Amino acid sequence: MIELIDIEKTYPGKQGLIHVLRGVNAVFPRGESIGILGQNGAGKSTLLRIMCGVEGATFGEVRRDVAVSWPLGFSGSFAGNLTGAENLRFVCRIYDADIAEVTDFVARFSELGISMHEPVKTYSTGMRSRLAFALSMAIRFQVYVIDEALAAGDVAFQRKCNQIFHERRAGADVIMVSHAIQMIKQYCTRAGVLNGGKLTMYDTIDEANEYYLRAIS
Numbered sequence: 503m504i505e506l507i508d509i510e511k512t513y514p515g516k517q518g519l520i521h522v523l524r525g526v527n528a529v530f531p532r533g534e535s536i537g538i539l540g541q542n543g544a545g546k547s548t549l550l551r552i553m554c555g556v557e558g559a560t561f562g563e564v565r566r567d568v569a570v571s572w573p574l575g576f577s578g579s580f581a582g583n584l585t586g587a588e589n590l591r592f593v594c595r596i597y598d599a600d601i602a603e604v605t606d607f608v609a610r611f612s613e614l615g616i617s618m619h620e621p622v623k624t625y626s627t628g629m630r631s632r633l634a635f636a637l638s639m640a641i642r643f644q645v646y647v648i649d650e651a652l653a654a655g656d657v658a659f660q661r662k663c664n665q666i667f668h669e670r671r672a673g674a675d676v677i678m679v680s681h682a683i684q685m686i687k688q689y690c691t692r693a694g695v696l697n698g699g700k701l702t703m704y705d706t707i708d709e710a711n712e713y714y715l716r717a718i719s
Contacts, residue, residue, distance in 0.1 A: 503527050503529065503531050503532055503566075503568065503571065504529070504531065504545075504553055504564065504565070504566050504568065504645065504677075505528075505530075505564070505565040505566075506526050506528045506553065506561040506562070506563075506564055506701075507527060507562055507563040507564070507565065507616065508525050508526075508527060508561065508563070509523050509525070509526040509549070509552060509561070509562035509563075509564070510524060510525060510526075510550055510560045510561035510562055511523040511525070511545065511549075511552065511559055511560050511570035511575075511657060512522055512560045513645065514663065521699055522548050522696070522698050522699060523545050523548065523549060523559070523584075524700055524717070525699075525700070526549065526562070527560075527692065527701075527702045528590070528674075528701050528703055530552055530553075530593060530645075530677060531546045532568065532644070532675060532686055533675065534657075534675060534691055534692065535675050535676040535677070535678075535689055535690045535691050536675075536676075536677050536678075536690055536692055536693060536694065536703075537677075537679070537680065537685075537687075537689065537692075537693040537694070537710075538550075538676045538677070538678070538680075538688035538693065538694050538696050538701065538706065539680065539681065539683065539686060539693055539694070539695045539696070539710055539714040540681060540696035540697070540714075541678075541681055541697075541718055542681060542697065542699045544696045544697060545696060545699060546631070546649070546679035546680075546681075546696055547573075547649050547650075547679065548646050549679065549696060549701070550573055550649055550677070550679050551573065552554075552564060553570070553612065553647065553675040554570045554572050554573065554580050554647050555570070555573060556572050556576065556578070556579060556602075557573075559682040564674055567657065568644040568645050568675075569597075569642070569643045569644045570640060570643060570644070570645045570647065571638050571641075571643040571645065571646045571647055571668070571694060572634075573635050573647050573648065573649040574634075574635055574638050574647065574649070575631045575635045575638075575649075575651070575652075575680070576582030576634055576635065576649065576681075577622075577630035577631060578631070578650055580622045580630065580635075581622065582600065582621060582622050582623030582635070583621055583622075584621065584622060585619050585620055585621055585622065586608075586612075586617065586618040586619070586622055586625070586633050587605065587618045587619055588616060588619075589622055589633070590604060590605060590608055590633075590637060591605075592635040593637060593641070594641075597641050599640070599641045602635070603640070604640040604641065606641040607636065607639070607673075608633065608636040608637055608640050611636040611639065611640070611662070611666070612632040612636040612638075613632070613659075614629060614632060614633060615650070617629060618633075625639070625680055631655065632655060632659065635663055639666050642670070642706075643674060643694070644669075644674055644675065645674065645675045645676070645677060646667070646670065646671060646674055646676050647676075647677045648678040648679070648680075648684075648689065649678075649679055650662060650679065650680050650685070651684055651685075652664060652667060660666065676689045678690055679696075683707070683711045683714075684706055685688060685719070686710075687713075690707060691705055691707075692704065692705060692707060692710070693706075693707045693710035693711070694710055695710050695713050695714045695717065697714075697717045
């Protein structure tokens with residue numbers, strides 16, 4: 503289960519604080535895959551990063567009793583001066599994963615070749631995404647989080663990502679943020695809407711979409 507308690511998030515702006523999230527409270531139980539609808543700029547990505555621990559909240563608490571992935575394909579936490587392999591080993595130590603097994607999987611899946619031993623700061627955006635996605639599939643999680651799209655890259659790589667993710671999500675849950683209802687319906691069983699910094703949860707995806715369409719009209 504993941505529980506959000508009074509989550510606030512602010513950023514400094516030119517004319518004072520920008521309130522992205524305003525007292526968000528929600529429970530994401532095991533056995534459910536949940537989508538969050540919201541317009542671009544609503545704070546969906548921020549909320550997702552807070553939920554999985556990549557970013558901290560300004561105020562409030564996140565409680566987790568499950569292993570939660572970082573956003574699939576998210577490479578913002580890599581240390582640019584370290585090589586792909588060094589970043590991999592660092593992540594393995596955090597998650598207590600077998601370095602040899604993870605290295606073998608990531609090397610084969612990412613197809614980065616010798617670039618695995620080059621600094622991540624020299625990678626293209628696509629290369630960073632390949633490394634991040636492969637790493638998130640190499641370590642088993644109970645909850646996978648998706649920010650808009652499952653994976654970047656060419657059609658062949660996306661097909662490979664979809665196949666391995668289909669295998670990994672057996673017995674796991676998904677939390678996904680998107681502004682596209684079809685993406686939510688593909689991966690989730692119910693949904694909520696993030697609007698004005700507040701998150702409202704609904705019993706069905708259709709109910710959430712109805713509210714979302716009214717909110718943006």
